Amino acid sequence: MTSLDTRPALVHAPSATDGEWWRHAVIYQVYPRSFADGSGDGIGDLPGITSRLPHLAELGVDAVWLSPFYRSPQADAGYDVADYRAVDPLFGTLDDFDALLLRAHDLGLRVIVDLVPNHTSDEHVWFEAAMAAGPGSAERERYLFREGRGPAGELPPNNWQSIFGGPAWTRVADGQWYLHLFDSRQPDLNWEHPEVRSEFEDVLRFWLDRGVDGFRIDVAHGMVKEPGLPDWDGHVSMIEGSDDAASPEDAVSGAGNQGPMFDQDGVHEIYRAWNRVLAQYAGDRALVAEAWVEPLSRLARYVRPDEMQQAFNFAFLATLWDAPALRSVIEASYVTADSVGAPTTWVLSNHDVVRHASRLGLAEAGSRPNGIGHGDEQPDEELGLRRARAATLLMLGLPGSAYLYQGEELGLPDHTALPDQLRQDPAFFRTGGAERGRDGCRVPLPWAADEAGFGFSPTGVTWLPQPASWAAYALDAQRGVAGSTYETYRGALALRRAEHLGTGGLTWDNAFGDEVIAFENRDVLVVANLGADPVELPVGLTVLASSGDLPDATTLPGDTTIWARRA
Template sequence: MTANNERADWWKQAVVYQVYPRSFYDANGDGLGDIKGVTERMGYLRELGIDAIWLSPFYPSPLVDGGYDVADYRDVDPRLGTLEDFDAMCAAAHEAGMKVVVDIVPNHTSTEHEWFRAALAAGPGSPERDRYVFRPGRGENGELPPNGWKSTFGGPAWEPVGDGEWYLHLFAVEQADLNWGNPDVHEDFKKTLRFWSDRGADGFRIDVAHALAKDLDSRPLADWPDDPDQGEPGDDNPLWDRPEVHEIYREWRQVFNEYEPARFAVAEAWVVPEHQWMYASPDELGQVFNFQLSNAAWFADEFRTAIEKGLAAAEQSGSTTTWVLSNHDMPRHPTRFALPQVRSSVHHQLVTDWLLRDGRTYHEDRELGTRRARAALLMELGLPGSVYLYQGEELGLFEVADIPWGALEDPQALMTTHGDAIKGRDGCRVPLPWRAVDESGDFGFSAPVEHEAAHLPQPEWFAQFAVDVEEANTASMLWFYRRALGMRSELLTATGDTSLAWAGGYGDQVIAYERPCAGGRTLTSVTNFGEGPVALPAGEVVLCSSELLAGRLPQDATAWVVR
């Protein structure tokens, strides 16, 4: 076990690796990654040097939304394994010195959940329906939706059930929103938190944490705006980031504190930075995802602002912040950095436009994207707080833009029309390549020789990024990740000191900061966004993302200097 994981508050400085189980490793040959696959690759994860693994949903699910449509919160999807497989995986992780974080999806259930089936059978006004957000429709016979709210995935957010009532689904139509005003919902989720904690889970990632509390009764539904903005929180927003949501997490904190050490949670809450700290407070979840870094385009001022906001939110919460470059919901960052760079306010649309045209709209400079990704990693790893990595980023994988429309699984692709089509998130969810040359044709993703095709098609260029290729090349991204993570543990997290001071004198195209490190020394991280090379401070250059030019740091590079 790492020195960091010996602490009760290990999560405050952890490196957490997100496993998207269906695309990690397929142990039984059905084309889907599974729990046994995670166990079989535990040595790979240990060698990478992470502190914890975070498992995206592995529960029974129709898989309309990649498992985020949960049919049973206290079981394992039979296609992914059994509860005994989860126990074995958890034991293997703990034996390897790693913690386990599981995904909880509390805003909605699958429409295949036993509660929702009971709600449909029970009819209007029943206790069963009160567990969800049902409302009568407008019109003479309830034939019109209660209002014009839109689903995040496209189309209306209300679905009729044939008896004059409609249910709310902020996401896919198969994901019915729960009513968190109902005590049954509260008690059932506390039962779920205890269930997985008792089986060895050390923490939780909370999906759509800012959406649970809703206001549908303070005014007529038809009077609310058709599109309440997630970025506009507060009493006037009926759906997002309402003050009442924090009562739920204070209740959950009491459950977390029943355990020794206390469990923690990290909130996926797309809220304004000024509100992040509430989710991360010691009285609530403990941490919240800071997406500022992943929203930044490759400009020094955008990254500097993202870091400043993350540190400020952490100080306000009394916790530590998190740093994220990629996850299962966004295009991979080497691709984002490889495309033409425009300000973040429009960069997302540029990337979406590139995806919609199968990667043919703009030139993807992969050499540049790789160089920037290496620089971004080193800059990120030096920061105080926790770092969340997404599977495959340690291989330097790029987004797979040219998945045929007919092969896509993301509900965004299925629910949007050609006029406002969104290709979705499948390009970052393609199964990992483990072997470049493999007779099975899926780069070693499936263990058996005879197996079903991988659930998403892998491109031929994956061969260049296969694990066995990168393990044989000491200049590869995989080797760089292993060195950087090892050095972070040795120099920074071992001290327990989470302070940071900005280093001046570099100009506005350089991000430089100092951290106390092991042995009473100081580590300076310098990232050069400018066109010309810059001088480094005195000391030993212990790691650099690119080769130095006559001792100077080139453009799109980061160096760590210890003195």
């Protein structure tokens, strides 16, 4: 047996505390239809969000990211955009958006909006014009229409599959086919067309002129396709699980999309142009890439100094509840991001994946099934929450920028027993139910334990049903309760800001065992015990925050994280 190397190991050096806000911000994702309903129709809206912004200010986040609220037929919950400059009546009006933005800024919250540039809705005016104009028209050049294969063009132009299941091509009445990497109602745009590029630069300016602080770019790695659209025999999925025990910067964990439809070099020209647009505006505006790209060295290309400011770290999200694996991906993330001068981001949940409070309660802790439903393995809810709190405190102790998904500050699990007949995710229908889909993580939030619909809507109506057990997770059942998940988040966020952990450094502390992740960030010691057995703590620690109960000052229980200061 070799002795444990206890020498400190510097991984990431601290930076100035007065740098750009996006280098260290905690950003809270709001999924509009499920956050708060002001109208009473059971679907969340912009006035509902505005009414709850004080909750986010009290929680202690720095910014809000709004998932799409644009005019849309809602075939994919708003990610099928019909008009990028209009608010869908389901969510309100442009005046409602302006009021939300003003209120957020008054509360000290920045606002990032979602932009969906890979595809439009089939009800977008451009696609309607393309369908009317026919083959060979200028209107069809804005999309990826192609002739089919086979004697009569009866076969798709290639063998690509949709991320939501089934073929990625749909044939229209005149015989041509159009590409859609997602649902058939989401036709892919042709980003080689100058009109497409010009249009989206104008869309950026429209929202920047209104005062938004940045954009989260949906499918940022998918807009440019390999020339010739060659066949590909791989499997396309948005949320593959992690197969490897480690994710160094030049290895893959399974969290990246592969194939000729993703991560083509041409996308970087687009982002350099967008960087120049944002540079014309004051206030350190930011672009955030949703790029399911691996290895991490490829992801770093999206955040070079003249491109985007941030990219989601999905390798971290995809890594199992395993200390060596997490330590490896954390270190690799800093190595790659630091190589291009970019911040590292950290995220555990979002609107596309099973909530981490449920993932971490599965037998393979941290695995990411494409939704959980009745008849599937049900997570251990208590264990999942314990690990989720530990994972969050670990994440918030890391330098860089962190993302929270609405409701995780309440400890919400997925709705893992949602009846199939109530599901709305197109992935469920296109796979014939083989993928449960993402509805379970999109259930409306519980605000008040004793109100109808848990206070989500003034009428008690909710567009998806909430589990009865969510009464215990409601905000009013946790606010002011010492040790509750909400108060744990709020306390950690306040400490993170006070101690400048977002701009801090990371030095490994190797004095613990293989099932522990421990590091120094400024003068705060973060210790996460991912094992089942307690571990001994150094003498003289002052505990600043803990994800769970501590029986004494000398040991750290399993599945628990602390922040502490040495004597």
